[in-house]
Amino acid sequence: MISFTGSTAIGQKIAQLTAASMKRVSLELGGKNAAVIFNDANLDDTVAGVTRSAFLNQGEICLCTSRIFVQSKIYDAFLEKFVASVKKLKVGNPMEEDTFTGAVNSKPHYDKVMSYIQFARDNGGTIQCGEGVSALNLGPANKNGYFIQPTVISGLSDEARCMQDEIFGPVTCITKFESEKEVIERVNDTRYGLCASVWSQNVGTIHRLGQQLEVGTVWSNCWLIRSLDMPFGGCKESGSGREGTRHSLEAFTEEKTHCIKIM
Secondary structure, eight states: OOEEEEEEEHHHHHEEEETTTTOOEEOOOOOOOEEETTTTHHHHHHHHHHHHHHHHHGOOOOOEEEEEEEHHHOOOOOOHOOOOOTTTTBBBBBBSSSOOOOOOOOOHHHHHHHHHHHHHHHHHEEEEESTTTTTOOOTTTTTTOOOOOOOOEEEEESHHHHHHSSOOOSEEEEEEOOOOHHHHHHHHOOOOESEEEESSOOHHHHHHHHHHHSEEEESSSSSSSOOOTTTTTEEEETTOOOSSSSHHHHHHOOOOOOOOOOO
């Protein structure tokens, strides 16, 4: 049994190398996670929740929200409140209590994340806040660190690299949608399927999306609420297998059948 958490590329390599020996694998890989926000969502609670889901740990959590779909009626109001909320996040020394985001983990990763922000500009995207728009003021002790401002991008097509590739940093893209059917198709139009969040006061809407989104976990009006008893894992290129208290026991146990005839 091999259990691996990391990039989709390495997970695919592990699956290839272990296929010949039929070794079981549990793979928790990348994600391109969406938040779907309907017109009836509680705007203030949703802004607070999605700010956290997009930028906690400077976006270096596989479950972070990197695509935000907002129904058209509330799109402008949500965008205004969301950008204002993101601008309040302090970037800097994580040892300071009021810091929300620290540095990304390496120079190569810093370069990768910054390259995606440039891809967004090249593809006609608008940087609503963050890199290239807002000033980043760091103290002398942190000025050479790999800090990236929480960045919100609008105006990209669903086919743009920033809407399809896992960036794994403090960058999220926002777009609008009209209908439930449309947004389900657009959210599912990615090779990943790790998680999603749905924001609505309509229980029927929540249940319909929960059934139709091609992801391993759906949070409704919340994010990153977890129990070790919950099965955890992804669909499509976000991995295979499920882990959790009972599911991990099953995954790491080889069951054997022994039939005995009593003589």
